[in-house]
Amino acid sequence: MIQKKCRQERGVAGTDIIISVIIIVLFASIIIVGMYQAFVISAENQYAATAVSYIIQFLEYTDKADYDSVTVENLESIRDNSQIDSAFSIQFAIENYKDTHAGAKDIIKTVTVTVNYDVVGKTETIEISKLKVKE
DSSP: OOOOOOOOOOSOOHHHHHHHHHHHHHHHHHHHHHHHHHHHHHHHHHHHHHHHHHHHHHHHHHHHSOGGGOOHHHHHHHHHHSOOOTTEEEEEEEEEHHHHSTTOOSOEEEEEEEEEEEETTEEEEEEEEEEEEOO
16 A cells, blocks of 8 residues: 655645635625725715704794795894704705796795705705795
């Protein structure tokens, strides 16, 4: 019987260590990317929810306010006196129905609230419009 020389299996070989380190690095990078994506999605959702909350606050004011007192100046005054996070930029636009339709009475306004914010390097915009009717 011919015996072949075999290397002895004493401990961990250098190639075993390299392979195990590569596998650990691959799994760690996959986990880190997954955690980062979860953070980005969470941050986007939180900023979007806050922006919609600000919009709703201003649109509720337009519901409660008198038709003639719903102006861009009044909305900007309320915005400036409110505690709004500096990460959000809020703009208002009011369009009278009579300005776009000849012969129409001044009984309908379209109030548009636009919120811009930066989240994770992207600029997002949320815009909601509402009709205000003279009562």
